[in-house]
Structure formats: structure tokens, C-alpha cells
Amino acid sequence: MLVTFPAYGRSAACTFKCLACQKDKRKRTFRVEMTVNPYNTNPDGTMKQAAQVSQEAQADANRQRDQFLVYPLCKACEDARSWSEMKAIHERRKVPVTNGVRALEEK
Numbered sequence: 001m002l003v004t005f006p007a008y009g010r011s012a013a014c015t016f017k018c019l020a021c022q023k024d025k026r027k028r029t030f031r032v033e034m035t036v037n038p039y040n041t042n043p044d045g046t047m048k049q050a051a052q053v054s055q056e057a058q059a060d061a062n063r064q065r066d067q068f069l070v071y072p073l074c075k076a077c078e079d080a081r082s083w084s085e086m087k088a089i090h091e092r093r094k095v096p097v098t099n100g101v102r103a104l105e106e107k
């Protein structure tokens with residue numbers, strides 16, 4: 001039997017200036033999809049409800065966007081980086097960010 005679970009896809013977009021090539025008005029969208037399913041539970045064991053799953057997907061998309069904005073690079077510049085350089089950039093982006101816009105303006 002094939003069972004499909006309702007999925008909730010949420011996205012967070014941003015416009016930024018690339019730190020490497022200085023090109024302005026670059027865009028990136030972060031999309032997160034989560035489903036309502038019996039294994040997606042709260043710490044107390046109850047199944048997460050649709051509104052909650054939707055909200056968490058949005059929060060995760062926002063977090064990815066905010067962390068990206070700590071050190072924004074356009075796709076071409078990211079592709080030009082070596083694996084170890086990208087690893088260092090990912091480490092830098094891991095710092096907790098509460099306000100992505102502020103982080104962008106600091107650079």
C-alpha cells in the first residue's frame with residue numbers, strides 16, 4: 001500500500017550583493033519541505049499537526065537564508081571555490097543569526 005503524507009513546502013528568499021565579485025541584486029531562495037507523518041512527532045510523542053509542520057518548515061527556510069546572509073556569495077563565486085574554502089565558509093555561516101539583514105549590513 002502506498003501512503004502519501006501531506007507536504008508543506010515553505011521558502012525564504014533574499015537579495016544580496018556578492019562579497020566576492022561585488023555584483024548587486026543577486027537572488028537566492030531557500031526551500032524546505034516537511035510532511036505530516038506518524039514519525040514527525042513532538043518530544044512528548046504526539047504527532048505534529050499541519051500548522052506546526054508548516055511553521056517549522058518556514059522557520060528552517062528562514063534560518064538557512066539568514067545563515068547564508070552571514071557570508072553571501074553568488075552561485076558562480078561559490079562554484080569557483082574549492083571544497084575546503086566552501087567548508088570554511090559553511091563554518092562561518094553556522095553562527096546563530098537572529099537578524100539576517102543586520103548581518104548583511106555589517107559586511
Ligand SMILES: [Zn+2]
Nearest residue numbers: 018021074077
Ligand atoms: Zn559573485
